[in-house]
Amino acid sequence: MPIPVPLFLTMLGILGMLLGSFLNVVVYRLPRGESIVHPPSRCPQCGHRLRPWENIPVLSWLILRGRCHACGVRISFRYPALELLTAALTVLVAWELGWELRLIPALLLTWALLALTVIDLETQLLPDRITKPGILVGLLLNGTALVHPGLALVSPQEAVAGVVLGYGSLWLLAAGYHRWSGRHGMGGGDLKLLAMIGAWLGWQAVFLTLFIAALSGGVVAMAYVLAGKGRDYAMPFGPYLALGGWLMLLWPQQIIAGYLHWLGAG
Ligand SMILES: [Zn+2]
CATH class of the missing domain: 1.20.120 (Four Helix Bundle (Hemerythrin (Met), subunit A))
Known part of the structure; x- marks a missing residue:
């Protein structure tokens, strides 16, 4: 059964945001020679370990109004921005290529x-x-x-x-x-x-x-x-x-x- 197009694109948009969240980790840690899987995400200022609800792409940043829940330090807009950009590009690629293996x-x-x-x-x-x-x-x-x-x-x-x-x-x-x-x-x-x-x-x-x-x-x-x-x-x-x-x-x-x-x- 084919998946309806809006549902398919929504799913890919969410996948894109999750991937964008991962890319945030990659672009920060990889040039510093750090592992991209360990340790789990922390506040760069106070070391507060992000709980799952603080680590939802885009949403958490909005709910926390761009601040760390523990120390209140400002969290750059570039994090949700990269998540949104990744989601947008993911949806665009799927829109152009369609539901195919490639x-x-x-x-x-x-x-x-x-x-x-x-x-x-x-x-x-x-x-x-x-x-x-x-x-x-x-x-x-x-x-x-x-x-x-x-x-x-x-x-x-x-x-x-x-x-x-x-x-x-x-x-x-x-x-x-x-x-x-x-x-x-x-x-x-x-x-x-x-x-x-x-x-x-x-x-x-x-x-x-x-x-x-x-x-x-x-x-x-x-x-x-x-x-x-x-x-x-x-x-x-x-x-x-x-x-x-x-x-x-x-x-x-x-x-x-x-x-x-x-x-x-x-
Ligand atoms: Zn903090």
């Missing part, structure tokens, strides 16, 4: 890209602890196409080529930039992130991911320069790669068509 890899990739984006914005790092397993899981998921086609986003061959092209293309760009300017422009994390996107979405998606990243990153960099911020400001590139990969996950046909149209018009 919704599972699509959501896993969405959550991983979101975690990497937040971590890169805050710390200028893309942790190996996400990108390396991310490459492996992407290859394994697409490898299941050898047995059953349902779960894979692309063929295993396209996924392997995606890793090589993703890592290689950025490596060449970074090496060329270094030669030309004598400076290091990109971190190794960016290379692994694009390799990861290639592992999940195949080599075809790598080029347009890079194109979208360069375009959107370029616009933001330009805005920074116009706003008078120095050119020495090191802008993280990971969020733009993540954005490009995520858009290629959801709307590959439309983006390819738009790109070809733009080439023809130019």
Whole structure:
């Protein structure tokens, strides 16, 4: 029996909020080298251990009016914000892809890209602890196409080529930039992130991911320069790669068509 669409999307929205709550833990603890499962959530100020009712995504923050129940310290709006954003993206991905097996890899990739984006914005790092397993899981998921086609986003061959092209293309760009300017422009994390996107979405998606990243990153960099911020400001590139990969996950046909149209018009 098919599940009614509103119920299905509501369930996924709740799942997204719970995942967002987990992502809050990941983006805080992972760059600090802490375990993401232990200890249980605590108030960063007083160490008060959150009871279950204080740990409900979004709701608890609203009920407690953004304060710790024990010490009253203000709890940043970014916690419920990330929970709401995760829920919104989860529902959007499900809405676009529908109730299919490949919704599972699509959501896993969405959550991983979101975690990497937040971590890169805050710390200028893309942790190996996400990108390396991310490459492996992407290859394994697409490898299941050898047995059953349902779960894979692309063929295993396209996924392997995606890793090589993703890592290689950025490596060449970074090496060329270094030669030309004598400076290091990109971190190794960016290379692994694009390799990861290639592992999940195949080599075809790598080029347009890079194109979208360069375009959107370029616009933001330009805005920074116009706003008078120095050119020495090191802008993280990971969020733009993540954005490009995520858009290629959801709307590959439309983006390819738009790109070809733009080439023809130019
Ligand atoms: Zn507290």
